[in-house]
Amino acid sequence: MLHLSWVVFLKDVRMEFRGKEALNASLAFALVVLILFSFAFDPTSEQIREITGGLLWILFAFSGVLLVNRSFVREQSNDCLDILIVSKVPASSLLLGKTLANLVFILMIESVCLPVFSVLYNINLFQLPLWLLGTCMLASWAIAILGTVFAAMTVKLRLRELMLPVMLYPMIIPALAAAMYLTNLVAAGKVPEGDDLIWVRLLVGFDIIFTTLALGLIDTILVD
């Protein structure tokens, strides 16, 4: 099963890197919104430190939805999705492979946006690189897994671009809240300890619960 997930992952990554449509669009969107934020909030004020986490993770959530939407839509042409469903690939492998691919794409967007944010707002986000990496990985996994599952649900709807965000954002609020809090700590250079670790446990628990649910339900969602 893991081998098949890896095959699906490679396929998706290769397809995306050939065209780079979604990545470019998502990156352009993220950078434009970052610049817009710098007009909305004065970049030189100290208040930016308090809202760093909030700004960044709203940005990543929006660009994440753009990326995740594409993962099943790109299979629509030439009935590729139906072929994948009737093939020997189990639905859970399909989900895992696509989620991994989406995770990689979201992390790529983050790896560009974080330095740009640091430069534009003059805040060093990389003081605790391992903590930052951990937070980004856990929260991006949450966006990827729930986004991919909901993308599978909404792939055949007319209004999928509307329904996907409407369904996804309420579900990922806790993961985003935890990521925002931890990113704020990391940006201030404080190592999370004591009470702050509750947020880390929340992120980990959230990821585990919803990954399990997603893997359990994907069969029903995709297979007729």
Added chain:
Amino acid sequence: MIDKLLFGVGLASGLYLVRNLYTMLVVLPDEAAQGMIYRIMFFHIPSWWTCFLCFLIAGSASAYSITKKNFRADSLAVAVTEVGLAFTFVGLATGMIWAKIIWGIWWTWDARLTWAFITALTYAAYLMMRNMIPDPSERMRVSGALNVFSFASVVICYKAIDWWRTQHPAAVMSFRTGGGNIDPAMEGMTYHNFFAFILLCTVMVVVRLRQEETRREIEGLRRLAYAG
């Protein structure tokens, strides 16, 4: 026959609620610190209990419908979710009014309130999504899966006051604390109102279930009309 039964249950719930209202306002003692406003709890707590019970039934019905491909379970799921969502809004509104007086703010983003809000949004999205899928079996599969997903947020909302330190008051009912945190008369009143709400909820679910069956009949007849 069912109509008469429904009417009877509805009337019973109405009378029960009136009796409860009388007890609430006239018989029960006053709470030390809160004044009259604490009596909102007799609507707030039972409405959330009813709502969670509805979503539990919806989740089970959805799980059953996707495993056994049963359309009646699917109809039950949507009927119960809709009624549960109505009780969610009652719970949110009463909670906010109580909070305005006691905390001075309408809303705060503590764990329980956030999850309650998420629950309302996810089930509203479920109802929205159902309207967008024309094919009945696809609708059953996809929305059934979404319903089971959304039930996770109900569970977390229920346990939120145990897992986190919240602004929302901690558990007071004796089945959660072992007793001693609440006047037994007040606790009894909460259960009375809960039963009254369940009766009301049952009537609404049966009415909505019938409407769902009518809707399926209409769909089937339409397909027949277009085919012929």
Added chain:
Amino acid sequence: MDQRNFTYMFYGFAAAWLILAIYVVSLVSRGRKLQDQLETLKRTLSQEKL
């Protein structure tokens, strides 16, 4: 009876009842619309059969 916060308690009760009443009214009106649709369809189908 302790009269503090009576107004808001009244608003609270009113809110609870109002929301339930609005839901019941919408349920009943939707039911009526559905019945009308069903009647129309049945009539159309029986006419087509003739």
